[in-house]
Amino acid sequence: QTGFWDAQKNETYTHQQEMIPSKKSAVLVDGVVLNGPTTDARAGEKFVQEACRLIMEEVVLKATDVSEKVCEWRPPEQLKQLLDLELRDTGEPHHRLLELCQDVIRYSVKTNHPRFFNQLYAGLDYYSLVARFMTEALNPSVYTYEVSPVFLLVEEAVLKKMIEFIGWQEGDGIFNPGGSVSNMYAMNLARYKYCPDIKEKGLSGLPRLILFTSAECHYSMKKAASFLGIGTENVCFVETDGRGKMIPAELEKQIWQASKEGAAPFLVCATSGTTVLGAFDPLDEIADICERHGLWLHVDASWGGSALMSRKHRQLLHGIHRADSVAWNPHKMLMAGIQCCALLVKDKSDLLKKCYSAKASYLFQQDKFYDVSYDTGDKSIQCSRRPDAFKFWMTWKALGTLGLEERVNRALALSRYLPVCVCVCVCVCVCTSVTERLDENNICKVCMYSFFYAFLLSSNDHFLGTYYVLGIMRIQQSYACHLGSQTSKTKLIKYK
Numbered sequence: 001q002t003g004f005w006d007a008q009k010n011e012t013y014t015h016q017q018e019m020i021p022s023k024k025s026a027v028l029v030d031g032v033v034l035n036g037p038t039t040d041a042r043a044g045e046k047f048v049q050e051a052c053r054l055i056m057e058e059v060v061l062k063a064t065d066v067s068e069k070v071c072e073w074r075p076p077e078q079l080k081q082l083l084d085l086e087l088r089d090t091g092e093p094h095h096r097l098l099e100l101c102q103d104v105i106r107y108s109v110k111t112n113h114p115r116f117f118n119q120l121y122a123g124l125d126y127y128s129l130v131a132r133f134m135t136e137a138l139n140p141s142v143y144t145y146e147v148s149p150v151f152l153l154v155e156e157a158v159l160k161k162m163i164e165f166i167g168w169q170e171g172d173g174i175f176n177p178g179g180s181v182s183n184m185y186a187m188n189l190a191r192y193k194y195c196p197d198i199k200e201k202g203l204s205g206l207p208r209l210i211l212f213t214s215a216e217c218h219y220s221m222k223k224a225a226s227f228l229g230i231g232t233e234n235v236c237f238v239e240t241d242g243r244g245k246m247i248p249a250e251l252e253k254q255i256w257q258a259s260k261e262g263a264a265p266f267l268v269c270a271t272s273g274t275t276v277l278g279a280f281d282p283l284d285e286i287a288d289i290c291e292r293h294g295l296w297l298h299v300d301a302s303w304g305g306s307a308l309m310s311r312k313h314r315q316l317l318h319g320i321h322r323a324d325s326v327a328w329n330p331h332k333m334l335m336a337g338i339q340c341c342a343l344l345v346k347d348k349s350d351l352l353k354k355c356y357s358a359k360a361s362y363l364f365q366q367d368k369f370y371d372v373s374y375d376t377g378d379k380s381i382q383c384s385r386r387p388d389a390f391k392f393w394m395t396w397k398a399l400g401t402l403g404l405e406e407r408v409n410r411a412l413a414l415s416r417y418l419p420v421c422v423c424v425c426v427c428v429c430v431c432t433s434v435t436e437r438l439d440e441n442n443i444c445k446v447c448m449y450s451f452f453y454a455f456l457l458s459s460n461d462h463f464l465g466t467y468y469v470l471g472i473m474r475i476q477q478s479y480a481c482h483l484g485s486q487t488s489k490t491k492l493i494k495y496k
Helices: 041-060 076-082 094-107 126-138 149-166 179-194 220-227 248-260 283-293 304-309 351-356 389-421 477-482
Strands: 172-176 209-214 235-238 264-271 296-301 325-328 341-345 424-427 451-457 463-473
Touching: 041 094, 076 094, 126 389, 149 172, 149 304, 149 341, 149 389, 172 179, 172 351, 179 209, 179 220, 179 264, 179 296, 179 325, 179 341, 179 351, 209 220, 209 248, 220 235, 235 248, 248 264, 248 283, 264 283, 283 296, 296 304, 304 325, 304 389
Parallel strands: 209 235, 209 264, 264 296, 296 325
Antiparallel strands: 172 341, 325 341, 424 463, 451 463
């Protein structure tokens, strides 16, 4: 017989041995033995076990160890020399691959480290991590129920609860690869709602579409406008107050001005938790303006949306239930693991599907053996899509709503605790290069750093100016050996 392997038991082994096909049984096509071994399963399984042990020992177990470095910093050209980046014609042995894995861990930034302060995410959630291990092993793609039944039901359950926390009775949504993509989706939805014909007929013949957003908004709004053909010049940035919140009166003034000039306003994007200042725009007042002018209101709550989980702090987003769409990233404050980003939409008339469906009949047949309303592929511009909701679901199941609330409350309490017990220095940008050598008494060794706005106010509280400065925590000398290599050398002055 031809076409298959023969399996025989060997008394000296407990596993089945794959037998090399004989010349008579081998199936050859274009010189390739189709029924021969494609991978060495035993060696592969052993490699996975050893790699998982390495991850456990070097990443997970050391995640909260402050004696470990946040990173082993090296400049790009030096790091290229340290890493074996070359791809060769022949494969490399597993012991060498494990050495490469060790190098990757050694020179990567440990974002789970207690002293990683560089971005708007940090920390390790063990339940989310296990969920990521599972999805990587299962390798699913979330677009049809037949391919991903469990993860589609998980996503539906998570979206339903997130919609409840926003305050909507019903709604729709989808998980996207990043808050920037969610903002782009929302912009496109708003435009489609304003002029549905654009999907088939394009931009030709349309008036000048214009949108409004905070001067402190995320840069993805400009990117989305460029990508969608709206144009960055048609993004109007509304003035903010001294705390970075959009001024509603200025918004309405710009809307009237744009209409007077013959433009067609269609969208207002408010921000709940701006990137630099953490400001929350006054949503109720902005919603009033949107209702008066018939504009779609999108709230970019990628960072601040998780405050909705806290009964103590959800008032920061008061009025969010009046929004037409909301971007919310649980991978930030709720530590769900990158990436975990949802776009929530109040509309329940399949607006997402109407806007993005390409009616791919070979994939989204209507006569399947189950309820095809569970197929989500037509709601997305993607086909292959990761089951990102599963990470958040696993964390939520483990901690419960009260546990997530405590996580938010703790994060905001820490933000209030920081200025009380940490001396923050202000770095004056007097260096032409971060690598400029300065006197040892005037440099501060930090492992990771982040930029903040500093508002310099006079004694009568009048705004004098804003500067990007480097907020540096004064670290005790005993901690110096724990903090990795120096990434910035800047002259310091006292901040009074």
